[in-house]
Amino acid sequence: MARKRLAIQMAMGIDQHGQDPTVAAKRAVRNAIAHNALPGVWEVAGLEHPNDMVVEVQIAVPFPEQVRRDEVLAVLPFGHKVLTLEAGGMVVAGRAIPELGDKNDDMYIATAAVTVIIDDDRSPSP
Secondary structure (H helix, E strand, C coil): CCEEEEEEEEEEEEECCCCCHHHHHHHHHHHHHCCCCCHHHHHCCCCCCHHHCEEEEEEEECCHHHCCHHHHHCCCCCCEEEEEEEECCEEEECCCCHHHCCCCCEEEEEEEEEEEEEECCCCCCC
16 A cells, blocks of 8 residues: 655644643644645545545653543544654643642643655545
8 A cells, every 4th residue: 555645744732730741742733733724635635535544643742651542633633543652742840830730840741743644546436
């Protein structure tokens, strides 16, 4: 199966309060896709439905083992979704505000790359 990458969007997301790597990861994905429209995916590639594309998400975040994968993928509106998590991002000292749910002074920063892929061998339906 020949695959073609049509778009790669990168972004970051931050959880300033709450120390939740899932929140940072979701924000990174949301930021990556927030200002994009991909009409060419359907028009040029001949896809029948947006779910026919593959959307690969790679995220580097502190404590990737704590990320709730289904919540991160739910940010994506379409596609066959694939998520890869790895240790990375940053932990930055902030200022804890217990009323906002802070457990400590840490802020978590995640980086994300969202790649849209189509199967080049795919033939449009008649």
